[in-house]
Amino acid sequence: MSTAANAPGRPISVEADPAALGFDPTRLARVDEHFRRYVDDGRLAGWQTVVARRGQIVHASEYGMADEEAGLPVEADTRWRIYSMTKPITSVAALMLWERGALELTDPISRWLPAFAEPRVYLKGSSTAPLTMPSPEPIRVWHLLTHTAGLTYGFHHAHPVDELYRARGFEWGVPAGFDLAACVDAWAEMPLVHTPGTEWNYSHATDVLGRLVEVVSGQSLDTFLQTEILDPLGMTSTGFVSDDPSRTAALYALGPGRKRVRADAMGEPFLRPPTWLSGGGGMVSTAADYHRFVQMLARGGELDGVRLLGSRTVAYMGRNHLPGGQDLEQVGRPLFAEMPFHGVGFGLGVSVVLDPSAYRTLSSVGEMAWGGAASTAFWVDPVEEVTALFLTQLLPSSAHPIRSQMRSLVYQALVD
Structure with missing residues (x-):
């Protein structure tokens, strides 16, 4: 104690x-x-x-x-400023909702975030002309919690999709005037780095999880x-x-x-x-x-x-x-x-x-x-x-x- x-x-x-x-x-x-x-x-x-x-x-x-x-x-x-030490706090919030039966770890996130209903996965090509395919697997709640969703960060500078994020204004910040919902919709429009559940890629996944907490709980994240x-x-x-x-x-x-x-x-x-x-x-x-x-x-x-x-x-x-x-x-x-x-x-x-x-x-x-x-x-x-x-x-x-x-x-x- x-x-x-x-x-x-x-x-x-x-x-x-x-x-x-x-x-x-x-x-x-x-x-x-x-x-x-x-x-x-x-x-x-x-x-x-x-x-x-x-x-x-x-x-x-x-x-x-x-x-x-x-x-x-x-x-x-x-x-x-604790930066990514925010992530465990947001993750606990999502797990609290899971314990209450409000969501399942296996649920597709498109149930609450319809912009992710038809994710596409990057195959090859440049950031200006990427070749993509429909994802064979939906993004699920556990993918967000584990950074296996296929999302990314613009500051990685390691993949053509990272460049797409930067071109849309996502590197160490977000486009002017965007709230969390607008950010999530923008990320959903860009291809995934990999098929959900197959690889680990540090990303905006926990930010999307925060938006999921908002929609499921009916309250703003803060x-x-x-x-x-x-x-x-x-x-x-x-x-x-x-x-x-x-x-x-x-x-x-x-x-x-x-x-x-x-x-x-x-x-x-x-x-x-x-x-x-x-x-x-x-x-x-x-x-x-x-x-x-x-x-x-x-x-x-x-x-x-x-x-x-x-x-x-x-x-x-x-x-x-x-x-x-x-x-x-x-x-x-x-x-x-x-x-x-x-x-x-x-x-x-x-x-x-x-x-x-x-x-x-x-x-x-x-x-x-x-x-x-x-x-x-x-x-x-x-x-x-x-x-x-x-x-x-x-x-x-x-x-x-x-x-x-x-x-x-x-x-x-x-x-x-």
Whole structure:
């Protein structure tokens, strides 16, 4: 159970003696020692970490600047753009509707989104003259949850269909004036990269899932998430717009010569009400808030007496749902994603570790995780009962090996 330090609306802080929960405090201090160097040598402006075991926080720290140019330090309640760490939240929303019998994972999404009634699959040709065929398989709900729908992202720059997305105004944004419904209709007009259910391609699938949540529930996505997930969990500073722009970290990106530069043009949309609600990457959160979401997953769908999902649903969410039980290296297209592909499968909205040896990273079988484009990350280890959260604001997430290093630093400190 959460203590007062981790109660809803409170800044994050340590709750338990690390040694009592199997951590060597001296070795755990290496987390901060290592990542301080990232700030001191200019790779990051600032960061925040949270590590917990068996539901109790054993390490919580922040370092550096939230806004270097303005001289604003990272605080315990700094707001961060979590980008694709929005995806697990939207996925939980869809699974809540599934538990209520409002939809089936095998249902064609055209039942609610008629624009997808006759999807076509790319065969060959350029983006200006693609040859396509009718899809032999409809896009189903589980395809959206697993990124096997055949949709894509314009920023991949890996396939002619990606170029089609960019030509329509979908790269790191959407066409001016588009709401979520208009985006979904536009994506439905473009060919699929592959037949649904046959491959894994990181995509706007979770954005389409967010629209599905709207139509099935009869509520806007922000309203459903607020009333069904954020409010019940006490996630008071999480949403599609920062509740306090003055406490929101600046966004940075790698520029020429791998020098860090401000990326205000990409960061500012999170500081005002959006024209479209991106269930795949549009939310802002704090360490305290997102830690509560992570703990809900770690506890099998329940936190502080509030149950969002059944324990069996969370366990099912954390199984590998890729075709043939394969890993991402075998069925995933070689492009940008939030983690390595070897030894990792994909569940319903989260990655799933299948083989830590192939993953080449300290971890456990069954670990659920994901991250965001600005180098944020979380994981839930059901074997060691460990959760971890790393928050910063640097695009792209592949800039530095933060995620693998964070895992090594956490697990090398676990000595029981």
